[in-house]
Amino acid sequence: LLPCIQRRTAWMLKNKRPDVDPKTKPQNPLTEEFLRRKPKQVQQVKGDLASSSIFEDEEIAGSKPKQIDIAGDGEEKGQLRARDPKTMAAALDPDPDARQRWERKMVIREIVKRGRLSRAQMLKRQERELLSKSHDFKTSVKKLVPLAKQITGKTLEEAIIQMRFSAKKVAVEVKEHLEHAKNEAIVKRGMGLGGKKDFSPVKIQTKDGKRVKVDDPTRLYISQAWCGRGRYTEEPDYRARGQINVMKNRTTSLTVILKEEATRVRLHREREKKEKNKKVWVQLPNRPITAQRQYYSW
Numbered sequence: 001l002l003p004c005i006q007r008r009t010a011w012m013l014k015n016k017r018p019d020v021d022p023k024t025k026p027q028n029p030l031t032e033e034f035l036r037r038k039p040k041q042v043q044q045v046k047g048d049l050a051s052s053s054i055f056e057d058e059e060i061a062g063s064k065p066k067q068i069d070i071a072g073d074g075e076e077k078g079q080l081r082a083r084d085p086k087t088m089a090a091a092l093d094p095d096p097d098a099r100q101r102w103e104r105k106m107v108i109r110e111i112v113k114r115g116r117l118s119r120a121q122m123l124k125r126q127e128r129e130l131l132s133k134s135h136d137f138k139t140s141v142k143k144l145v146p147l148a149k150q151i152t153g154k155t156l157e158e159a160i161i162q163m164r165f166s167a168k169k170v171a172v173e174v175k176e177h178l179e180h181a182k183n184e185a186i187v188k189r190g191m192g193l194g195g196k197k198d199f200s201p202v203k204i205q206t207k208d209g210k211r212v213k214v215d216d217p218t219r220l221y222i223s224q225a226w227c228g229r230g231r232y233t234e235e236p237d238y239r240a241r242g243q244i245n246v247m248k249n250r251t252t253s254l255t256v257i258l259k260e261e262a263t264r265v266r267l268h269r270e271r272e273k274k275e276k277n278k279k280v281w282v283q284l285p286n287r288p289i290t291a292q293r294q295y296y297s298w
Helices: 031-039 087-092 095-114 121-124 141-151 156-164 169-188 262-278
Strands: 129-134 202-205 209-213 220-229 235-236 242-249 252-260
Touching: 087 141, 095 235, 129 169, 141 156, 141 220, 141 252, 156 169, 156 220, 169 252, 202 262, 209 262, 252 262
Parallel strands: none
Antiparallel strands: 129 252, 202 209, 220 252, 235 242
């Protein structure tokens, strides 16, 4: 015989005390005092868009709601309240002390350098560039690297034409990414807009020795292009005699750096200047003799 274990459940006590209403809450003076003193949670109020927001179109959204300030009792009735900088500071400026330390550090750096900019900072201000990374293509690095090498150094329009007539399957996605990068460069950086009429055409030599004629200094070209491995999925490959191989469906991303022809013209002139200032090679240069001994060293 197995022992019987008695378990007390809620249904056992049901209707045991008919004088007690189960819907009434038990009265506890301590709980009532705590609930009375507990601050009430402020209900979140939907705010309005900022006056400089680019996400609001008056023709679509209609007229703006009336702005009102917070009343003395903190209550609003059916209207959107104006944006409060103190409320937004929790997200926009979460650590004021760290921000002030960073601002102080930047001021000290400007004073020490006396407003002088480094060469890299000057080039960042004078020239424009854009780095654009694509999504993961369903191909391997081995198949995508030849296309990346093919478009490197070419103008953006020529690279798009090359991908348009390429026999590679992934060339279609590379072409779409190049078109997306072109639109991104125009919108974000203002590149490739033309407008320089005082520029005279010039023939330059690229780093790999190719001759290029530059008519427009704002024309886009691909300075660098490289691939990156992405995640892969596994798929079974059923073979004979019960053998199962595991195939990996790899993915690869493509990253390109777009620059304007003005950058390539500057690099060409710098190489020419460096070659011009290079000293003539001498077989026996006239340099001082040092570390001489008075005895033979053999």
